[in-house]
Amino acid sequence: MSAEQSPKIVIVDESPVRAAILEDGLREAGFTEIVHIREMQSLLARIYAVDPDIILIDLENPSRDVLEAMFQVSRAVKRPIAMFVDQSDTSSIQASVEAGVSAYIVDGLKKERIKPILDLCVSRFNAFAKLQEELERTKSQLEDRKIIEKAKGILMKVKGLTEDEAYVLLRSTAMREKKKIGEIAQSIITASEMLK
Amino acid sequence: MTAPLRIGFIPLVDAAALIVAVDRGFTAAEGLDVELVREVSWSNVRDKLNIGLFDAAHLLAPVAIASSLGLGHVKVPIAAPFNLGINGNAITVSPSLHAALIEEIDGDRFDPLTTAKALARVVAIRRKAGAEPLTFGMTFPFSTHNYQLRFWMAAAGVDPDEDVRLVVLPPPYMVDSLANGHVDAFCVGAPWNSVAVDLGIGHILHFVSDILERAAEKVLAVRQVWSDKHPDVVASLVRAAVKGAEFIEQPANLAEVAQILAQPERIGVDADVIQRSLTGRLKTSPDGAVRESGRYLLVGREGAGRPDPVQAAWLYAQMVRWGQTALSPEALKTAMAVFRPDLYDAAVGRVGEGQASAPFSAFAGPAFDPSDLAGYLASFEVGRSAF
Numbered sequence: 001m002s003a004e005q006s007p008k009i010v011i012v013d014e015s016p017v018r019a020a021i022l023e024d025g026l027r028e029a030g031f032t033e034i035v036h037i038r039e040m041q042s043l044l045a046r047i048y049a050v051d052p053d054i055i056l057i058d059l060e061n062p063s064r065d066v067l068e069a070m071f072q073v074s075r076a077v078k079r080p081i082a083m084f085v086d087q088s089d090t091s092s093i094q095a096s097v098e099a100g101v102s103a104y105i106v107d108g109l110k111k112e113r114i115k116p117i118l119d120l121c122v123s124r125f126n127a128f129a130k131l132q133e134e135l136e137r138t139k140s141q142l143e144d145r146k147i148i149e150k151a152k153g154i155l156m157k158v159k160g161l162t163e164d165e166a167y168v169l170l171r172s173t174a175m176r177e178k179k180k181i182g183e184i185a186q187s188i189i190t191a192s193e194m195l196k
Numbered sequence: 197m198t199a200p201l202r203i204g205f206i207p208l209v210d211a212a213a214l215i216v217a218v219d220r221g222f223t224a225a226e227g228l229d230v231e232l233v234r235e236v237s238w239s240n241v242r243d244k245l246n247i248g249l250f251d252a253a254h255l256l257a258p259v260a261i262a263s264s265l266g267l268g269h270v271k272v273p274i275a276a277p278f279n280l281g282i283n284g285n286a287i288t289v290s291p292s293l294h295a296a297l298i299e300e301i302d303g304d305r306f307d308p309l310t311t312a313k314a315l316a317r318v319v320a321i322r323r324k325a326g327a328e329p330l331t332f333g334m335t336f337p338f339s340t341h342n343y344q345l346r347f348w349m350a351a352a353g354v355d356p357d358e359d360v361r362l363v364v365l366p367p368p369y370m371v372d373s374l375a376n377g378h379v380d381a382f383c384v385g386a387p388w389n390s391v392a393v394d395l396g397i398g399h400i401l402h403f404v405s406d407i408l409e410r411a412a413e414k415v416l417a418v419r420q421v422w423s424d425k426h427p428d429v430v431a432s433l434v435r436a437a438v439k440g441a442e443f444i445e446q447p448a449n450l451a452e453v454a455q456i457l458a459q460p461e462r463i464g465v466d467a468d469v470i471q472r473s474l475t476g477r478l479k480t481s482p483d484g485a486v487r488e489s490g491r492y493l494l495v496g497r498e499g500a501g502r503p504d505p506v507q508a509a510w511l512y513a514q515m516v517r518w519g520q521t522a523l524s525p526e527a528l529k530t531a532m533a534v535f536r537p538d539l540y541d542a543a544v545g546r547v548g549e550g551q552a553s554a555p556f557s558a559f560a561g562p563a564f565d566p567s568d569l570a571g572y573l574a575s576f577e578v579g580r581s582a583f
Contacts, residue, residue, distance in 0.1 A: 041378060044363070062366030064237040065336055069364040071268045072337050072520065090270065094247045102239070 007053035007109060008033040009117070012043070014061060018128045022056065025124045029116065044069065054114070055104040056121055059097065067104055092118060099125040144182035151185035154192045198429055200229040204241045205254035207234055207463040208367065209386035209473045210281030210414045212453065213495055214254050215463075217440030219456045225439075226432035234461060237366060238336045245417060246272040252433060254280060255417035258338040258511045261531045264420075267521055268338060273530075275423040276415035277430055277539035278437045279507075282500040284413050284473070284493035285341055285404040286389040287348070289381040290374055291482075293318070293330065294399040308407050308559045312352035319359050332356075333365040333373055333382035340404075340413050341383040343514035348407050350578035351560035356518075357580070374398055385413070386473030386493060387465050394469070396482035403478075405491035409557040412507035415535070423539070434543035441496030450474060499554070503535035506556055509566035517573055519580035528569060 009031060013019040019036045026034055035050050037043070040063045047055060047070075057064050092115075096102060099122040105114055148170065155166035170188075174181040203218075205211040215232065217223050223230045235241045238256055242263060245253040260274040289297065298305070300314035300321075319330065334341040346356040356362055365373055370388050373379045375397045382388075383404070392398030404411060416437055423430050444453050450471060458467035472478050476492030479485070494500035512531035516523045556564040562575050573581045 040369070041373075041376075059240050060236060062236040062368060064239045065366055066364045068239050068268060069337050090247060093243065093270065097240075097243050097247055097249065102243070 006030070006032045007113065007117075008035070008050065010034075010047055010050055010052040010055045011036045012040075012047075012055060012057040012061060012063065012067075014038055014040070015058065018058065018125070021128050022121065022124045025120050026117070029120055031117070040066075043067075053106050053109050054117060055106075057102050057104070058125070059100045059102060064102060070104065095122050100129065101125045144180075144185075147182055147185045147189065151188040154188055158192070198228060198432075200231060201251040201429070201433075202231050202233055202249065203252045203254070204233045204235045204244055204250040206236075206238065206241060206367070207465075208254075208414075209457065209463065209470055210284045210493065210495070211254040211463070212444050212457055212474070213278075213280050213437045213441040213501070214416060215440075216443055216453055216456055217436040219459075219462070220440065220443060222436040222439040222443070223433070226436045228429070228432050228436065232462075238339075242269065245274075245419065246270060248419070248422075251422065252416060252418045254414055256336060256339050257412045257415050257507070258340060258343070258515070259336065260415050260417045260534050261508055261511055262338040262515070262520075264530055264534050265521065265527055267515065273420035274417050274534055275420045275430075275536050275539065276417050276503050276534050277423070277536045277543065278416040278434045279412055279501050279503045279535075280414040280416055280437070280495075281385075282410055282413060282494035282498075283403070283405045283408075283491055285344060285383055285385050285411075286400050286478070286492075287345065287381060287383045287402045287404070288374065288389045288392050288398040289401050290377070290379075290398060293380045294401070296321075297401070306402075306406060308348050308402060309351055311401060312348055312354065315349055316352040316354050319354055323359075329360050330380045331361040331363055331378070333363055333370055333379040333384070335367055335384060336364060337520070338515070340411060340511070341385075343511065343518070344404050344407055344411065345383045346518060347514070347558070347560070348402070350576065353578060355578050371395065371397070387463070387469045390469045390472055390478055391465065393479050393482060399482070400478060400480040400487070403476075403487075403489055403492050405489060407559055409491065410494075410507075410554055412504065412511070412535070415503065423536075427539075427542075430539060431543035434540055438496070438501055438544055441501050444474065445496040502540050503537050504554065505532040505535045505537070506554075506564070506566055508532045508535040509569070510556055510564055513564075513566075513569050513573060516569065516581045517576065517579040523569060523573070523581060528566070532566070 009026060011019050011022055023034050037046050043063050043066050057067060096118060101121050103118055151170060152163060152166040155161050155169060156163060170181055170184055174184045205214060218230045218232050238259055241253050241255060242259050244250045260276050262268050264273045296318045297314045300317040301310055303310040332345055334345055349356055367384050367388050370382045370384050371392045374382060374392055389400050393400060418430060443449055454467040454471040457463045457470045473493060476490055477486060477488040480487045508531050509528060512528055515521050562572060565572055
């Protein structure tokens, strides 16, 4: 960072993990003035009290519409929000919307100081999304394993198979029907519940 | 089938024509492969439409105009070939504000001028007592809700920027905010007014149809360049929406429509509440009082689906009246050109028939004349127009 004062950044995000990931990134990059707002009640008043230069908000947050009121001249807003992009610079908007984050810049902040913050936001949000995706995948794999165990148990009991035979039957059926083994297992569980 | 279309919407009853068109197979019958994407904010819908993540969207009519004028955000010309809803909003007040208003009401409590005058007196009493100004929730700076609240209270001299506070709240937060006293009243679309009444924390003071007889609420919006490039897809989309709207307006289909809309990935509230909004038979007070109006929400009937540029002009006039933009003949022209009855007519095969727009009728102010906006705006005492 230059001798210029670090801009004051507010992160509005109900996800503490994602906010922490973003805040870490910003601190590493030398931004020191960061406030995380997690409570959406009276959001504008909270922001007003902090008086930030930049506000970052995740797009899953319905309160994003509340921030749009800052474009309006009103008593609720100390300094009006300015568009940081030129009409021609839609790629910045595109990248941030796709990553799931939006930035509101208070009038007067220089454009070259905004770009690195925005880039960092986009990369951190993308990293978080990837993390979450992996988590989901692991979760569904675990879920699948549980379902397969249960279906195996049913087959062993009803058809008098060994555990290995039950698994082979599940797998060969899945291959023949061109379905996932978890789906076949689920239909066995559903069927056995209906026949109870 | 054409390339898959992604269409964004906000979970509100006035997305009905679009949702039914997709879920009841009218879009598929037109050869369209549509994925509906539920969104959480109007800003998201606007941005995703603007940058092409959405091909079309359920959009606040004023946002379509603001986007075309470059107000509040990047300038992206929008075309609205179908009007998804006329009216549908209501003003709901907290029990304590309701009691205060009833105390001050002198005359017909369904007459907006009477209630606005009562509000003016309540505001004066509160000021004298040194109480905090009343806070009204609405959904977006460029929203019908914002303009309808302002139009109503200003008719009795209440300055919406000086005498009360207007705050933006996402529709799903309205009810909580009223319950915990964060706002004293709100203007929002269905089903949220009914939800507040059911919870016993709100009274519906007005249907918006009390204030404006016919107010364009949401449109089916596409980017103008996209519309120019894909006229056939736009026409198919309009026809499917028309069929959806016609299906909704058949009383025999009511229960099925409410069921479709109630799905968690659509609006996600009780089918019963949705059904009430569609029939215009609403419980208005926690004590069980019911009010019925054939004008509460118009989805397909009375030509509701055909975009009316006069409506766009009125919305633009509100932007000028409340200082969101300056008056300019070019901007008025741009605003009116957002509403595209020509695309609607082409889609349904009524080319050249030429329908006159319905007269614009409001409870206050002079007759609305788009060709003399300056004269129209000058007649209002309260406002901050610059011209």
